[in-house]
Amino acid sequence: MTFARHDPINDAETLPRMPSWVTSARVEGLEDVAFLSGAALSHLDLMLGRADVPHALVRDRLALRAAEACVRVEGRPERVAELRDAVHLLRPDDLPGPAGETCLAWRHAVARPISIQALHRALAGVEAEKIAGWLDGCDPRGAGTGAPVTRAATVLEAVLAEAPRAEVTGLILAEAALAQTLGWTHLGPLLAAGLKRTDLRKRGDDLRLACHRAVTASALEAVRLAADLARRAAHLKAVAPKLRAKGAGEAVEMFLSCDAVAPTALPLPDRAARRLCDRLVKLGVVRELTGRDTSRLYGV
Known part of the structure; x- marks a missing residue:
């Protein structure tokens, strides 16, 4: 018996696509929106489970998008190009500036497996005990239980209720709660890029509805990103031996x-x-x- 030769480039070309009914449905109610976000997350989880997806690269690019969204919420002019410069052209004695600090926080948050210590390193100005309190207090049954988006929205609401201007902290911890509940080892930022400034002022069911919509839209983009980067990574790996x-x-x-x-x-x-x-x-x-x-x- 013979087996077909493994071809990572062809494998990358056959990555699964998000079902059209997830992307085309127009729903308003919380229950229906929650169903669509669950379907989108399930498909994204399937995609991220593939070995040919460059997971660290996907996370780093999602972190850049999250940072850009946060900078926009703060009313700052920097976008992707300026954020890249602020991080990658930083000299040893230079300060990154507010936008650069936001970008670095997201990059640090996705770089290591989720833990209180890793989140504290990403959010250097926030005490580890405070981080643990926000995450554990919003899930008394323990980290990783409950509906993913509901728990993420609860964490976000708790942080912003106590510190209304701590959008970056609230969003990073909400992403951590989402990832933990999904059983992911690392953050894969989805909420930040999909939430508007006005969404961050919402509470209760209104905030949960906004979070479900944000996750659905961002999961769709993340699936496309993962598929694109898987193809690009396969081509790079193919020329690496040369x-x-x-x-x-x-x-x-x-x-x-x-x-x-x-x-x-x-x-x-x-x-x-x-x-x-x-x-x-x-x-x-x-x-x-x-x-x-x-x-x-x-x-x-």
């Missing part, structure tokens, strides 16, 4: 886990790092993200 530069393997792993990479961050001499990035762009497996001639950033 790269002979010392440190190229480590560089490829960085591209497979980070939204953006500066050549100076790669484990190669500066000139060799720039040459590697240029070659990967020519091979069509990495993109230059800034459009600049200097201070460039690259990503899958």
Whole structure:
């Protein structure tokens, strides 16, 4: 008996798509919206369970989107390009600024498995005991139980009731509650990108309704993102054996886990790092993200 050769690129091309009835349904009631968000989360969970999805990269890009949404809520002008610069072009003695701090908080939040200690590192200005109190107090039966979106909305409401201007803290902890209840080891930000400033002022069923809608829309985008990055990652992995530069393997792993990479961050001499990035762009497996001639950033 013979078996077909495993082809990661073809596998990535056959990733499942979100059912059309989830994306096309128009419902208003809390029960119906909750049903759709559950279906969307179930499909996303199935997608994220695939080994060919670059999970760290998906999380990092979702974190960037969440950070941009939070910066917009705060009324700040920075968008994706400026956030990337604030994080990846930061020098050792530089301060990231408010927008950069928001982006770093989200990146730190998704980088490690969920724990009180990891969340405290991401939210350096918030005491670990306070974080535990918000998460445990909103779920007396213990972390990971109850309806995912309902628990996330409850955590968000509790944080904002006590600290109305702590949107980033509330959203990161709500995402942690959502991920825990889904049985995920890491945050996969969904709520932040789908909630508007006016939604964050809502309470009770109105907030839960907004959270269900946000999760449904964001899960759809996350499925598309995961499918796209799985295809791109498969192409990068296919050319990786052809790269002979010392440190190229480590560089490829960085591209497979980070939204953006500066050549100076790669484990190669500066000139060799720039040459590697240029070659990967020519091979069509990495993109230059800034459009600049200097201070460039690259990503899958």
